[in-house]
Amino acid sequence: MDRDLIREREARCLAEQPPACTATCPVHVDARGMIDHLRRGDFDGALASFVRSVPFPRTLARVCDRPCEHACRRAEAGETVAIGELERACVAHGKPPASRRAGRAVVKDRRVAVVGGGLSGLTATCDLAFKGFGVVLFEAGPRLGGRLLELSEAQLPAQALEADLEQLTTLGVELRLSSPVQSALALTDEFDAVIAATGASTGCLDGLELTGDGQLRLDPLTGATSHPKVFGAPPCASPIFAVHLGRRAASSIDRLFQKASLTFGREQEGPFKTRLFTRTAGLTPAPQVPVPSSGYARDEAVAEATRCIACSCRECLDACPFLAHHGSYPKRYIREIYNNDCIVLGQHKANRLANTCALCGLCAEVCPEKLGMAETCREARESMVAKGKMPPSTHEFALRDLEFSQGPDFALARNAPGTTHSEVVFFPGCHLSASSPEQVEKVYALLRQQLGPVGLHLGCCGAPAQWAGRKDLAASTLAAAKATWAGLGARRVITACPSCTLAFRTGCPELEVDSLWTVLAGLELPAGPQLAEPLAIHDPCSARHDRPSQDAARALLERRGVTIVEPAYTREKTTCCSFGGLMSFANPAVAEKLVRQRLAERDADYVTYCAMCRDNFAARGKPTLHLLDVLFGEAGARARKPPGFSQRRRARQALKARLLAGLWASPLPQGATPMDLSIDDTVAAQLEQRLILQEEVEAAIAAAEHTGEKLIKRSNGHFIASYRPAKVTYWVEYSPRGAGFTVHAVWSHRMELSGGTAP
Amino acid sequence: MIPSPPEELECARCRKLLVPATVTVKYLGNEFPVELLRCPGCGRVHVPEALAMGKMLQVEELLEDK
Numbered sequence: 001m002d003r004d005l006i007r008e009r010e011a012r013c014l015a016e017q018p019p020a021c022t023a024t025c026p027v028h029v030d031a032r033g034m035i036d037h038l039r040r041g042d043f044d045g046a047l048a049s050f051v052r053s054v055p056f057p058r059t060l061a062r063v064c065d066r067p068c069e070h071a072c073r074r075a076e077a078g079e080t081v082a083i084g085e086l087e088r089a090c091v092a093h094g095k096p097p098a099s100r101r102a103g104r105a106v107v108k109d110r111r112v113a114v115v116g117g118g119l120s121g122l123t124a125t126c127d128l129a130f131k132g133f134g135v136v137l138f139e140a141g142p143r144l145g146g147r148l149l150e151l152s153e154a155q156l157p158a159q160a161l162e163a164d165l166e167q168l169t170t171l172g173v174e175l176r177l178s179s180p181v182q183s184a185l186a187l188t189d190e191f192d193a194v195i196a197a198t199g200a201s202t203g204c205l206d207g208l209e210l211t212g213d214g215q216l217r218l219d220p221l222t223g224a225t226s227h228p229k230v231f232g233a234p235p236c237a238s239p240i241f242a243v244h245l246g247r248r249a250a251s252s253i254d255r256l257f258q259k260a261s262l263t264f265g266r267e268q269e270g271p272f273k274t275r276l277f278t279r280t281a282g283l284t285p286a287p288q289v290p291v292p293s294s295g296y297a298r299d300e301a302v303a304e305a306t307r308c309i310a311c312s313c314r315e316c317l318d319a320c321p322f323l324a325h326h327g328s329y330p331k332r333y334i335r336e337i338y339n340n341d342c343i344v345l346g347q348h349k350a351n352r353l354a355n356t357c358a359l360c361g362l363c364a365e366v367c368p369e370k371l372g373m374a375e376t377c378r379e380a381r382e383s384m385v386a387k388g389k390m391p392p393s394t395h396e397f398a399l400r401d402l403e404f405s406q407g408p409d410f411a412l413a414r415n416a417p418g419t420t421h422s423e424v425v426f427f428p429g430c431h432l433s434a435s436s437p438e439q440v441e442k443v444y445a446l447l448r449q450q451l452g453p454v455g456l457h458l459g460c461c462g463a464p465a466q467w468a469g470r471k472d473l474a475a476s477t478l479a480a481a482k483a484t485w486a487g488l489g490a491r492r493v494i495t496a497c498p499s500c501t502l503a504f505r506t507g508c509p510e511l512e513v514d515s516l517w518t519v520l521a522g523l524e525l526p527a528g529p530q531l532a533e534p535l536a537i538h539d540p541c542s543a544r545h546d547r548p549s550q551d552a553a554r555a556l557l558e559r560r561g562v563t564i565v566e567p568a569y570t571r572e573k574t575t576c577c578s579f580g581g582l583m584s585f586a587n588p589a590v591a592e593k594l595v596r597q598r599l600a601e602r603d604a605d606y607v608t609y610c611a612m613c614r615d616n617f618a619a620r621g622k623p624t625l626h627l628l629d630v631l632f633g634e635a636g637a638r639a640r641k642p643p644g645f646s647q648r649r650r651a652r653q654a655l656k657a658r659l660l661a662g663l664w665a666s667p668l669p670q671g672a673t674p675m676d677l678s679i680d681d682t683v684a685a686q687l688e689q690r691l692i693l694q695e696e697v698e699a700a701i702a703a704a705e706h707t708g709e710k711l712i713k714r715s716n717g718h719f720i721a722s723y724r725p726a727k728v729t730y731w732v733e734y735s736p737r738g739a740g741f742t743v744h745a746v747w748s749h750r751m752e753l754s755g756g757t758a759p
Numbered sequence: 760m761i762p763s764p765p766e767e768l769e770c771a772r773c774r775k776l777l778v779p780a781t782v783t784v785k786y787l788g789n790e791f792p793v794e795l796l797r798c799p800g801c802g803r804v805h806v807p808e809a810l811a812m813g814k815m816l817q818v819e820e821l822l823e824d825k
């Protein structure tokens with residue numbers, strides 16, 4: 001996998017972008033995190049969260065000019081969240097964390113002079129002292145606080161400021177009050193660095209480069225002056241911005257002392273615009289909890305906190321149960337899958353993650369940045385296959401089915417009866433042939449009747465191989481199809497399965513590939529009853545970008561009088577039925593979630609134009625029609641139980657035999673009579689869930705009966721047979737019943753037994 | 760809970776009762792000893808359903824991800 005490509009994808013995921021409140025705050029207070037504590041009534045945790053970003057919590061909770069509230073997305077439904085008041089409530093009701101002490105045990109031997117005891121100077125002082133530097137704070141006046149001292153007791157109680165300033169003592173700052181500095185520049189003789197944070201008074205700036213209006217000229221990113229050891233914080237009306245300016249200068253000095261770049265990676269210091277996407281449409285408006293003059297009581301603060309919508313981008317997570325299931329978000333998933341790919345020795349913990357994705361592309365459709373998981377998951381699978389690390393059990397069963405479709409039991413290519421050349425070929429695909437073989441016959445007859453000689457091609461398009469990461473097999477399957485069409489003389493293929501349509505359009509751009517639905521929309525339909533009822537339409541995920549097929553399906557339904565109900569996720573935003581990407585084989589539990597979420601969208605019965613989607617829905621008890629059911633007047637078929645895996649094979653075999661006998665007068669030789677097996681619903685479900693075919697059960701019993709190699713259960717006299725045709729051992733518990741057998745249980749394992757002569 | 764008595768299994772060919780034996784199971788180049796019932800005559804082994812679909816399946820999946 002390509003590391004640069006992976007990084008580019010990771011960077012597009014917005015999940016880790018900060019909410020607007022945090023990005024707008026000059027010191028990036030984690031308001032969302034703080035409010036999350038408050039929502040749970042945890043005022044101590046909330047205050048701790050607030051204090052992480054602000055040096056003087058009691059003061060700033062009172063005096064902050066709250067730019068965060070102007071950015072708050074709650075304002076789009078109701079009013080902005082009263083973040084400032086919530087900060088005040090944290091201070092009022094939370095247990096103050098211990099005073100800050102120097103973070104390092106060893107005091108560093110660098111000394112810094114800070115000139116000016118306003119918010120900027122105080123912030124720089126505390127930040128530098130906390131890092132272990134020796135700091136001397138010069139203040140011209142007798143008290144610290146600068147313009148804070150102009151505020152009334154109601155605006156800022158003197159006791160709040162005093163309590164906040166206590167940390168200067170614990171941090172070991174040397175205070176020089178009533179000590180006007182004559183020249184900041186001159187202090188560089190005695191100190192390793194100097195911060196000029198003198199507000200409006202500019203008397204001490206001689207020798208430093210000034211702007212036209214007599215202010216210190218500062219680098220906007222770093223606060224650097226014309227002298228390498230002097231940094232500045234300009235006068236500033238916003239208290240919270242003043243904190244940021246002091247912090248910026250302190251951070252530059254720390255970088256200077258560490259001989260690090262002054263500028264690298266600082267673009268997002270101070271306010272910036274977040275890229276986070278937050279859905280606010282559909283939010284129930286809620287007004288702010290009124291603020292009493294004494295500030296919020298605990299319960300009022302909790303109530304106000306619950307108004308916060310905790311901005312986060314969940315577009316793909318809400319749309320896809322697979323992405324939500326793993327508890328994280330695409331940026332992390334992509335990294336996990338990439339790291340998984342890089343492991344040489346050890347457990348590949350993200351194999352299942354990469355193999356579960358339906359590769360349906362919905363995430364890319366709903367993502368504000370159009371980031372999808374499919375490419376990464378597909379590349380990971382291809383890489384696993386190339387390295388021999390693809391778990392053998394994941395796709396083997398599905399690929400055996402592909403082999404079956406391409407083999408003598410199903411594969412067939414014929415010119416229209418009585419012709420030797422077919423410009424047009426009908427390719428019904430595996431699923432429709434397995435699920436509704438009679439409809440394949442009806443459609444083929446209709447096409448020949450209205451389009452003239454149309455050839456027939458039964459086989460697989462190779463999509464399952466693509467999904468399994470088997471590029472080689474996908475390519476050879478496609479090449480076989482092309483060779484077949486060339487043999488028939490075909491220039492146009494009509495497909496009845498959206499996955500085949502997509503596979504052929506992508507793989508054979510030189511060929512005209514038409515979906516059956518756009519073709520049928522232009523034909524005369526057989527007479528059939530009108531269906532005056534609402535049906536919820538499910539566009540198959542392979543038809544996501546096939547607008548003409550989507551429109552044709554709707555037009556055909558309308559011709560039968562159907563009122564179409566659109567689900568929330570529809571057309572290019574449609575969902576997968578859980579077969580895509582072979583998800584239901586790789587991770588049946590997540591596949592179940594996917595299909596259930598889709599079915600919960602609408603109450604109406606569903607209609608779709610993919611046989612696999614229909615069967616997946618019907619298997620969960622949702623009455624679902626295939627478009628052909630509607631067109632051929634078989635609307636009663638909506639509760640039809642989908643065929644199991646064995647039945648799907650037999651249906652394809654029988655379809656081929658019927659077509660050959662009926663249209664080309666070449667009946668197949670009679671196959672062996674199938675064994676008379678009695679299989680109840682429990683065992684039938686076991687066969688499906690454990691991916692065991694009835695032919696494997698028959699082979700196990702036949703071998704046991706022929707050789708006598710079987711076990712007898714003394715408790716009930718049942719026989720136990722086992723059979724290992726290739727990589728799987730199948731076990732069957734059975735008993736004779738007339739000329740046949742009753743199957744009581746089936747199971748299997750891949751492990752090989754050795755040390756005995758048995759299986 | 761009282762554990763159910765072990766299933767009595769007989770080899771249809773040898774007409775002998777299967778007895779516990781240590782058998783080696785192999786998967787993807789890994790080998791493990793497992794206690795299974797085996798015919799003392801022909802060595803035919805029984806893998807019960809619960810073992811195959813439980814522990815054995817788990818180990819198979821674990822090894823497949825190695």
